[in-house]
Amino acid sequence: MSAEKFSNPVVRWIDHRLPVFSMLDHEKYDYPVPKNLNYFWNFGVLAGLALVIMIVTGIVLAMNYTAHVDHAFSSVERIMRDVNHGWLIRYIHMNAASFFFIVVYIHIFRGLYYGSYKAPRELLWMLGVVIFLLMMATAFMGYVLPWGQMSFWGATVITNLFSAIPIVGESIVTFLWGGFSVDNPTLNRFFSLHYLMPFVIAGVVVLHIVALHRFGSNNPIGIDAKGPQDTISFHPYYTIKDMVGIAMFLLLLAVAVFFFPNAMGHPDNYIPANPMQTPAHIVPEWYFLPFYAILRAVPDKLGGVLLMFAAIFVLFILPWLDRSPVRSARFRPVFRIFFWLLFIDCIALGYLGGKPAEGVYVVLSRIATVWYFLHFLVILPMLSVFETTKPLPKSISEPVLATAKGAA
């Protein structure tokens, strides 16, 4: 990489000493990307965009927010009413959080469908699960900050889960709270951590991208690129394709922010926190509902907590549960059926998590929970052995050319 390729003398001078332009150039033009990525490959970039939106709006909100039990709720109302465009910044922050999870869930299911977690991308996948965990912690603490009824009671319920741990449980909960109930010290530390975590996420995102660029993107066919005929440069082909996704993302976000800003929230969070009055149904944010359903499906508290964490832990070991050498579901007819069953199962868990834990909902939650673990722990390992996969194409360009001829 020589500096001569830049015509601007200032760029050349800088690049000779600090090769940032060469680096960007390298990622833009020399980084080979499979030529057959579909629009589901937009969601990584969209997640990154969501993170940036969250950090920028969050920093501005923090300038106007007061982390104190007596002032938090009214400082948020102050933002909504008196801060210039404060309502806009807060509604973007609220809704972009939900969109972040929608995007990441699609990103995860994309990985599941096309086998993006398989060798040699196991660490890439596991870093993704770490990001997901950090996101959940960040979102949970962020939801506490407005100090509404659901903030307070959600925090109480979730932090209390740790009390299920034998012997040290109670001490851990006291430690988390900074006292003997969810109170001002809890709010303060949650605010501090809520501000810190996004930057930790950004750091892990860097690792995620470094791991990605080691072997490049997986693709819908799931076979490795065999040479230059199978790849194209990131710029302009995928920059422009990502822009279409970004436009769609921003459009949907705008519809939510400007016309349904509270649709994904809970009305109870516009009631100031009241430790003396428990809401009729305590529900977490919608993106936690599948895990909440798993938690409540188990009659034993410790069992529920363990199973909820296990639901995420199975994702960590997924690369070793699914041993099939074929990545993409396109060539795995049986896997494909089970993939969609898992998808329906997760939607069902989300629905059940929002329902009261009584009657038929409990039974259904248990069935859905069992199915979730059955899928990862039994079905996937068995499919790796018994499934007859379809023949794989010889290279990426072969089917691409074939469909291009057919479709054009």
Next chain:
Amino acid sequence: MVKFLIASVTALAALIGVAGPAQAAGGGDVKLVSGEWSFAGPFGYFDKGAMQRGFQVYREVCAGCHGVEYLAFRNLADLGYNDAEIKAIAAEYEVMDGPDDDGEMFMRAARPADLIPSPYRNDNEARANNNGALPPDLSLITKARANGADYLYSLLLGYEDAPASTEVPDGMYYNNAYSGHLIAMPQPIYGDDVEYADGTPTTPESLAADVTHFLMWAAEPKMEVRKRIGVAAVFFLSIFLIMSYMAKRRVWAELH
């Protein structure tokens, strides 16, 4: 593009489908009547006349027990009052100020910058005056209930005789829109409770609709500007989406 559309629809379905159950708070077999609100929909706006009448209903009917703690007198400009009118309205209230040079707190007439005073100094005083029940602050009430505007409207009109099977304890009232049906608030609106200066009929329905209108504004005072910007943003982003897609087609066409 088909895949992309599927992905977008999936995202939307997730958005609407999962947001639904989270909203379903409140209780059992409540009946909601739906008002016709000018503030509904993407081009919704607040009706200034309705808000002024609603403010009057609030002052003459609700304000005895319920505050609107996040509203300042200056905010009433949104209702169409001019500076002099707002000053005059504020001057009808007294607020505590101080301490003065002698260290004493003192009462003075309110100014536009002051928050509208609440009827009670604290929750304990509110409960002491209301049979132990706490009248909630109304500044956010329409956002703090599912289907807030319809809910409030239905609640105000929902008082009726209890069915024979329901025993109504002393100090409680039967309301078909309230979760559990037994509410501590006595029926506030009977019709003709206030006299409108503009000659609008004072039926229970119109009084309830007007005060709901006012309280919707109180909870979401930036709604009009939000929707106005929203229409422009959606228009701009739609064009941006179409142009991006066309540019993408153009760039990728060179590939084959």
